[in-house]
Amino acid sequence: MPENESWEYSLYIPNDLRAVTVSRRTLRLILTMHGLIRLVDVAELLATELVSNAVRHTKGPAALRVRWSAGVLRIGAWDADPRSPEPPRFDQAADLEEGRGLALVRACADVWGWQPLAREGNRGKYVWCEVAAA
Numbered sequence: 001m002p003e004n005e006s007w008e009y010s011l012y013i014p015n016d017l018r019a020v021t022v023s024r025r026t027l028r029l030i031l032t033m034h035g036l037i038r039l040v041d042v043a044e045l046l047a048t049e050l051v052s053n054a055v056r057h058t059k060g061p062a063a064l065r066v067r068w069s070a071g072v073l074r075i076g077a078w079d080a081d082p083r084s085p086e087p088p089r090f091d092q093a094a095d096l097e098e099g100r101g102l103a104l105v106r107a108c109a110d111v112w113g114w115q116p117l118a119r120e121g122n123r124g125k126y127v128w129c130e131v132a133a134a
Helices: 018-033 037-056 101-108
Strands: 007-013 062-069 072-079 111-119 122-132
Touching: 007 018, 018 037, 018 062, 037 062, 037 072, 037 101, 037 122, 101 111, 101 122
Parallel strands: none
Antiparallel strands: 007 062, 062 072, 072 122, 111 122
């Protein structure tokens, strides 16, 4: 499939730490099948951090979303907790035993963000990051 075509995948996952591995391996397969093997390592790292946060810090189900459009890979994780993610400051991250994941996302992605969601009575948030194919 040519790199200029757009596509999107969603993987709904239970609140189970094994879902992190399933998500990472699924992402690797998706990128390999679309000829984007050069993005696999950084994408796996980013997805691992996002999905791990969604599973470890919430009680409900979660989802991984992967989208390719115009040479940009967007990786996002949805969870049922509407609270904002709070990445540590760069000068704090090295000293923390937990909470370094979003600092890592901020350092490795070209851009990242989050948005609260409220649809049909369901609340939660979507945390995402993007990596350009350059």
